[in-house]
Amino acid sequence: MKTSVAIIGGGPAGLLLSEMLHRQGVDSVVLEARSRDYVLARIRAGVLEQTTVDVLRENGLGERMDAQGHPHDGMRIVWAGRSSYFINCYEHLGKRFMAYGQTQIQEDLFAAADRRQARVLTEATDVRPMDVASDKPYVLFRHNGVDERLDCDYIAGCDGFHGVSRKTIPPTHLQEFEKAYPFGWLGILSRTAPLPDVTYANHPRGFALASMRSSNLSRYYVQVPLDDKIEDWSDDRFWSELTARFPPKMAARIQTGPSIEKSIAPLRSFVAEPMRHGRLFLCGDAAHIVPPTGAKGLNLAVSDVFYLSRALAAVYRDGSERLIDSYSAMALRRVWSSVRTSWYLTNLLHRFPTATEFDQRAQEAELDYLNGSAHAQASLAEQYAGMPFEPA
Ligand code: FAS
Ligand code: PHB
Numbered sequence: 001m002k003t004s005v006a007i008i009g010g011g012p013a014g015l016l017l018s019e020m021l022h023r024q025g026v027d028s029v030v031l032e033a034r035s036r037d038y039v040l041a042r043i044r045a046g047v048l049e050q051t052t053v054d055v056l057r058e059n060g061l062g063e064r065m066d067a068q069g070h071p072h073d074g075m076r077i078v079w080a081g082r083s084s085y086f087i088n089c090y091e092h093l094g095k096r097f098m099a100y101g102q103t104q105i106q107e108d109l110f111a112a113a114d115r116r117q118a119r120v121l122t123e124a125t126d127v128r129p130m131d132v133a134s135d136k137p138y139v140l141f142r143h144n145g146v147d148e149r150l151d152c153d154y155i156a157g158c159d160g161f162h163g164v165s166r167k168t169i170p171p172t173h174l175q176e177f178e179k180a181y182p183f184g185w186l187g188i189l190s191r192t193a194p195l196p197d198v199t200y201a202n203h204p205r206g207f208a209l210a211s212m213r214s215s216n217l218s219r220y221y222v223q224v225p226l227d228d229k230i231e232d233w234s235d236d237r238f239w240s241e242l243t244a245r246f247p248p249k250m251a252a253r254i255q256t257g258p259s260i261e262k263s264i265a266p267l268r269s270f271v272a273e274p275m276r277h278g279r280l281f282l283c284g285d286a287a288h289i290v291p292p293t294g295a296k297g298l299n300l301a302v303s304d305v306f307y308l309s310r311a312l313a314a315v316y317r318d319g320s321e322r323l324i325d326s327y328s329a330m331a332l333r334r335v336w337s338s339v340r341t342s343w344y345l346t347n348l349l350h351r352f353p354t355a356t357e358f359d360q361r362a363q364e365a366e367l368d369y370l371n372g373s374a375h376a377q378a379s380l381a382e383q384y385a386g387m388p389f390e391p392a
Contacts, residue, residue, distance in 0.1 A: 003029040003119070005312060006139045006152040008127055009159035010039060010120055012102060013284030013301040015109035017156055017309055018118055019059055024313035029150055031124040031141055033159070036110060039122075043189055043261045045102040046211050046219055047198060047295035049386030050095045052302040061108050068214060069100030072198060074381065077349075079202035079367045081247050085377075086197065087370075089385035092378040097385055099198065101213045102298050129155050129168045133278035153279065154312060154324075158305075160285040161270065169277040181267035181291060181346060182353050185209075185221045186233055188262045192255035194218035200293075200349050201245045202367060207293075207350040208245035210254070218255070221292075223350055226266060235259050267291035267346060269339050274328040281308055281327060288335045293349060294342035299386060304331050306389055314392070323392060330390050341383040 005021055007014045010032025018028045032039065048056075048069075056062045073090035075097075089095050113120050127141040132155055139150040157165020166174070183206075194212030201208040207223035222241050224233075235258055243251035270289040275282040284301030307330050311323035348366055352359065370376045 001029065001148060001150045003027050003150060003152050004316065005154045005156055006031065006129075006137075006150050007156045007158055008129065008139065008165055009033075009157070009163055009284075009286065010122065011158065011160060011284070011301075012105055012109065012298060013286075013305055014156070014158035015106070015113060015120070016055075016059075016061075016302065017158060017283060017305045018120070019061065019109065019112050020055075020305060020309035021312060022116060022118065023059055024309060024317070026309075026313055026316050028119075028156075029152075030113075030118070030120040031127050031139065031150070032120065032122045033125060033127065034122065036122050040103060040106055040110070042106075043101070043103060043187070043263070045292070045295065045298035046099055046213060047299075048098040048100055049299040050097065051306075051386050051389055052299050053098045055302055055306055056105070056108075061105070061112060064104065064108055065098060065100045068104065069098045070212060070214070071096045071098050074197075075384065076197040076199040077202070077367070077370065078199060078247055078250065080364070081203060083247065084199070084250070085371045087377050087381050087384065089381040092381040093385055095385040097295075099212050104213075105298075127159075127164055129157070129165060129280055132168060132280035135279065137279045155280045156308060157280055157282045157286045158284055158301075161289055163286050165280060165286050166272050166282055168280060169272075173277055175273045177269075177271045177273070179269040179343070181350070182226060183223050183350060184226055184228065184264050184266045185292060186224045186228065186230070186238065186262070186264045187219065187221045188235075188238055188259040189213070190218050190220070190257045190259050191216055192218045192257040195250065195253060199246070199250070200345075202349045202351075202363070203245035204351065205241070205245050208242055210246070224264060225353075228264060230262055230264055233262065235262075238262070265292070267293070269343060271332070271335055271339060273332060275304070275331050276324075276328045281324070283308055287331075288339070290339055290342040291346045292342075293345040294338060294384065296338040296342050300335055300338050303334050303389065307331050310392060333390070334387070337383075337387060344383075
């Protein structure tokens with residue numbers, strides 16, 4: 001087999017890269033380890049920055065998002081059961097964000113790939129990027145019980161945090177930065193009407209978040225200790241804990257119901273530098289992980305793909321390697337900006353087991369400052385709604 005770009009991973013980064021390259025006349029093959037059903041069963045992100053919405057629309061992937069997604073002017077913060085304030089991104093920046101599930105995006109991406117009869121090989125196993133530092137890289141893998149070889153010009157590692165791509169880069173060529181937070185998020189999906197706003201709650205009992213997927217599909221989270229197990233959390237216990245962390249009037253409006261998905265995810269930050277080694281480029285979770293507090297993970301995957309697809313298209317269009325040479329530095333500037341925003345919001349909104357009284361007072365002073373300063377709210381709005389992409 002031969003292609004221009006071998007894409008390892010068929011999550012949002014891999015399938016979006018394949019779509020965007022195709023639209024710029026560049027051929028690719030996607031190698032996905034799991035089945036399509038397995039990929040589609042994952043419940044993950046839900047908030048899309050304006051830049052992500054624009055990329056999806058510009059690549060023919062916005063129709064269902066615009067029909068079923070929820071545009072939001074901003075998000076709400078409540079703390080210690082007191083009244084809330086609304087960070088109005090639209091008022092400060094003229095930008096909105098969209099509540100539309102990653103699962104739906106994945107469905108839309110698979111549908112677009114099917115429409116163009118894209119080469120997306122699912123259940124491709126034992127995928128191995130080879131000779132990535134040469135000008136003739138290739139990928140070995142097994143598919144339908146047959147050992148295969150895919151010759152290519154470039155390899156995009158879109159295979160997530162546990163994938164093979166980042167591990168292909170010699171440790172002497174990679175610097176890794178990591179921060180583990182001392183808690184996780186227990187998330188549930190329920191067929192109930194959501195609260196009107198994406199609402200973050202800081203409470204003495206811990207962080208909570210109210211979000212949505214549609215007008216009858218709600219997504220909620222509570223901060224839990226790292227050693228909690230999903231079997232520790234009945235639906236009743238979840239709803240009781242969630243409502244306890246919102247102000248009474250808001251809690252009274254939370255519609256409870258049976259969970260249709262329930263999972264616990266640890267919170268951590270991780271960044272690998274550089275995001276390139278020879279002809280291998282890392283995209284999305286393969287290169288970085290952020291705590292979901294800032295709703296940045298999926299949006300960063302999209303920004304990596306935007307930069308890499310633009311850079312690879314320039315090579316094939318006019319032989320220019322300027323953008324692939326600057327891809328890693330450009331992508332990492334946005335990655336670190338989002339890592340910092342996610343770190344700031346995680347520290348602002350969670351209760352840390354080791355927090356001292358001083359830490360608590362400082363956190364409350366920050367919440368008060370945000371509440372009272374239009375400048376502080378504008379700054380947070382700019383970070384939350386997402387910065388513009390860098391020009392080529
Ligand atoms: P993905 O991990 O989504 O996709 C990688 C793909 O590569 C997978 O399909 C995998 O099967 C495949 N793969 C792995 N190894 C392979 C190999 N060796 N060969 C071939 N294929 C291989 N972000 C938010 O913004 N908000 C959230 O609320 C949020 N919640 C999350 C909850 C959980 C439990 C997790 C894990 C992540 C969450 N994220 C959230 C982040 C998430 O949305 C990621 O940022 C997003 O999935 C990144 O997309 P990809 O980079 O494509 O990686
Ligand atoms: C979600 O809707 O899943 C969501 C929203 C905001 C976040 C994280 C997750 O910060």
